[in-house]
Every structure is written in structure tokens, then in C-alpha cells.
Amino acid sequence: MTRLEVWAPDGFPEVAAGDDLAILVLAALGGGTDLVDGDVVCVTSKVVSKAEGRTRVGDREAAIDEETERLVARRGATRIVRNRLGLIMAAAGVDASNVAPGSVVLLPLDPDASARALRREVHARTGTNVAVVVTDTSGRAWREGQTDIAVGAAGLLVAEDFAGRTDPHGNPLVVTLPAVADEIAGAAELVQGKLGGRPVAIVRGRADLVLPPDDDGPGAASLVRAEGGDLFGWGAREAVVRALVGDEADRAPFGQEADADELSAALRRLPDAADRTAAAAVCFAHGWRLEDWERDRPQA
Template identity: 55%
Template sequence: MEQGEIRVIPVPGIPEVDEGADLAALIGAALASSGITLEDGDVLVVTSKIVSKAEGRRVAAADREDAITAETVRVVATRPYPGGVTRIVENRQGIVQAAAGVDASNTPDGTVLLLPVDPDASARTLAASLRASTGARIGVVITDTLGRAWREGQIDLAIGAAGVRVFDDLHGSRDTFGRELLVTKTVLADELASAGDLVKGKTTGVPVAVVRGFDRGVVDDLDTPARAISRTGERDMFRLGTDEAILLGRSEERAVPAFRSLALRGLRTPDLVDVVVLPLPPGTSHSASEWVDAAFDRRPPRWARGLAGIAPFDAARSRVAEARDLLADELGSEVLLVADTPAVEARLALAVDAESGLVRVTTALRMRTAEGRAPGPVARLLHPVAIRILLARAARALARSRD
């Protein structure tokens, strides 16, 4: 679909917002005084700060750091600077950003502003009220200022949305050369947020803008949450900062010795030894044999089946009824799988340390013939990725079995 001209119109004249204020009425009055009439397909881009003020999210805080701590669900990274410490955290709204979104600007001394409790609900309320009062089919995007992991500076992004298409998923369509698009997914809500910020600014006292001409982004349904944009849980590929990830890896390595594994018993000078250690998900089984069964209950991902550290066990698993039929030894909380072939001696040991809350998988290979070549650098990098996928699958299966 071709896109025509888009206009971004500032909405001046909104006064200082107090707790309990009717934000829709204030915006409506400002639109009228500016001679702006909302039309079908308009998107109202609203700075979260005025939403927070109307909802009473201004709190007294002599120490902003205490407020940040209170709003933090998970710390991603911390970095000292001459005036203090920058904290990148996941906040109660599921957003990863600096300082949990706690803001001390444009608010009286001794107070800070917290983000709206539920920005999507705030957007729905505002959109419903403005649709009712104006008769126009409009959408609302609530924004906040965020940084990006690999780029300097900050931009406004969507933290709440209603009545707008949050994503434009182009999967399955074709580019101008006829090639099928496989992963192209545009975040329209973020683009609308950034467009609005071009005329709102941070110091101009203009917290609202109208994006006009993007009719295809507005929908009838108000339940179009911006929270769907945030990558959390298993979809989050960057849960820790670099320094934090290194420290965690070193601590886990110290907590679970690699050289006491059943996988190394009787295996002289292995060509590959790999150890993967992950936190034990709360509420999952402490039985190593149950973990093995759940991890190999079906075949590994196709790309992993040819890896030297996976292939012998995948081939052996296809010949037996259950993964636990491969168990060759069990000692305490560790079980051993053996899958020898004429070309390679293969060992995989899985241990569950309930006291430390860790799951460990040790893989060891020794090549017997010239045909059984030691894994190359790419295969060595991919092996722990495959093991982590198998463990994640096992965790999900074990959690379902306990429901």
C-alpha cells in the first residue's frame, strides 16, 4: 500500500496538569483553541509525563535513587559516572530503560514522576473519551524517552497505545525484486512516537502532537497494546550487560566444577569438552533423568542435528522409545548418556544442583578415526546454543507436567 503525505501538528496551549485532571478535556480545549479539528485516521501522540501527572504519579522523593529501586523489577546493567551510577533496568511496565522511567524533570524540586501504572489502559481511556467527544476515529500513542543499546542519544518510543496498529508485519510479502520477506516487522507505534516528538520537544511545553495522513495505522479496536513491543522472558536475547554476564558466568563456573562430571570418566584426552550452566527454573523437577527425558522428548532443531556434540545423541534417541533409555550411569544428581559410534565416543551428562539452583550439561567427545574430525570453531560456538534450546524446551515441558 502506497503512503501519501504525512503531517505532524503540534498542539500548544495545554496548561500544567494536576492530579485528577480530565486529560481528554484539556487536550480537547487545546485543540479547539489552536483551530485543530480531529479527523478520522489522526493519531494523537501524548507525552507520558502529562498522563502521569493526571494519574497522580508524582511522588515526593528526596532521593531519586530510592524511587528507581522501588520501580525496578530486574537490573540489566549498572555503570558508574562522575555524578553517580547509571542503572539500566526492567521496570514494572516491562520496559527496559535507564532509571526505570523515573523522571525528575518538569516537576517541582523534591518530587519525581513515575510512569503510568498501565500506559496501555491510559491510552484506551483517552482514546475512548476523545472518540466519543469528537466523533473522529482516532488512535492514541503514549510515549516516553528511551535510549538504544547500540546507538548514542535518546528518542521517544511508544509505551502505551490504543486504536493503532502497533506492528506492520510484512512476513510473506515480496520486495521490489520479488523476494519473499521473512522477518520484516515494522513497529509503527514507535515510528509514530518519534514523529510526534519532532514537534513536541522536551523544553517547549508542547506535550501533544497530531500525526495526520497515516489512516492505515488507525483501527476500530482500542485494545492494541504497546506492551507487546517489549521483548521479555525467553525472547530477550540480551538480559544482562556485558560486564554483568561475564561476572555471572565466572560465578557459575566456580559454583559448578566442570571436571567432576560423569561425562569425563574413562574418556582419555577428549577433543571437545563443553559445559553449559543455567539457573534452575522455579518449580521444575530436581530429577536429572526427568530433565534428560524432557530435553530429548523430540528431535533437536534441524540446524543442530548435524553438530558433532548433538548428532550422536540424536541418532541414538531415534532408535529407542524414550530419552531415558539412553542412560548409561547415574550418580547422585547427575545422569550420563553414552552414544558411541565407530567414529566418535560421545558422552553427555546432565546434573541438577537443587541447592545452588543450577542445571549443568557437560558434553565430551573423543574422535576415534580420521573421519570423526574434531568440531570446528563454528560448531563449537553453536553447540552451547543448541544445549540451551534443549534445556529451555525441557523447562517448559516440566512446568506443564506440574500444572
């Protein structure tokens, strides 16, 4: 039998810049006596950011601009962006909730480093080997609502790679890669709640995912796809405009160059084969230039 326990202590104090987060976390956990080897300590990015002085007074839009690497999609006032951490999120992860009016909280500068520091402190003060996950709320493509994900991690196998194994029926598993760090973050949010003032949670029961004290693992950054590795690098509307403009700076999010057969099939779908503007846009979206295609395309 496998059992998972998740709980979040009440009574966590308001966090301010310069606070020792490890002291606050351990105080909420009975001075650390509530922890055992193999536990996963989950902390919201908001309290990490507050302790690290990542709170800003002023305009939220300016803060979003500061954190944005590139705009992915815009719908009215809503901006979906790739932020400086490589995360694709609404408003770059800038949050105006659970903070003083007129202020916003930015994500930690390096959530993996924050997780590593907290893990080291917990181990130094208690001798307990835990993993640490820094969580934040994110929307999902194709799904309503939001869930928490891991934006930082230390001492945790953040993904289980089942590729090359077989299921009980003998079927080979090719790309099965459960993002267990995100699953742990989602489980933690269930007991933390959005309005409960419980920014810390403990997940117990997956000690097999917790690494030795001297191994912090690859961190949550390893779960972020490289630019161009996502099939949806632009919003639907934005992709059309970017392809038509054909700016070289916009090419990477379209992904790797398509092979000649794939591009040829796409060009055949154009209603007017002589429309060079449309053909150039299709070529651009597939990683080609029209002039290169015309020179190198397979001959019938």
C-alpha cells in the same frame, strides 16, 4: 503521493493529579475540531502520569528501586533496568525533569489502559475515531542519543508485519516488522520538543493504521520482548558475573537453551579444557548445567 503531517499545539497547561486529561487535550485541539478520523493523538507519558497521580516527592533512587524488576547493567551511577512494564530503560523510566524540584514522575501504571481511556473519551465527546499513543524517551543500544517510543497505545496497528510478502524484486521478506507505533512517537517528539511545553501532538496521514472504534488493538505492550527473548538480556560485565555465580534466578535473561553443537563450539574456545569453573559458566550462559552436559554431550 503519501503525505504525513505532524503538529503540536502551544499553551498546554500544567497538569496536576486528578485533572481530566481528555478535557485538556481536546481544549488544546480546538475543542476537538482540529481532529479528523484516522488521526493519531500522541501524549507524553509525563502528563498522563501527572494526571494519574504518579508524581513522588522524595528520593529518586528509591523510586527507581520501586519500579525495577531486575538490574540489567550498571555503569557508575547509571542503572539500566527492566522495569515492571518489561521496558528496559535507564532509571526505570523515572524522570526528574519538568517537575517541581525534589519530585520525580513515574511511568503510568498501565500506559495501554491510559491510552484506551483517552481514546474512549475523545470518541465519546467528539465522535471522532482516533488512535492514541503514550510516548516516553528511551536510549538505544549501539546508538548515541535518545528518541521517543510508544509505551502505550490504543486503536493502532502498532507494528506492520511484512513477513511472507515479497519486495519489488521478488525477494521474500522474512522478519520485516516495522514498529510503526515507535516511529509515530518519534515523529511526534520532533514537534513537541523537550522544553516547548507541548506534550500533545497529532500525526495525520496514516489512517490505514487506525483501527475501528471498537478495536483497541494489542497495545504497546505487544512490542515488549518476553524475558529471555532478547539477545542482550544482561550487560556485558553483568553477564560474566551472573554466569560465574550460576544462580538459577539469573538464567532466564540468557535466553533459550542452546543446542549441543553450539555449546560444544563455545566450550572448545576455553583456553583450559580442564577449568571446570569456566566450563560451568559457559554451560550456564547457554542454558545447560555442566553435569548435564557431561552426561548428555554428543560422543565423538
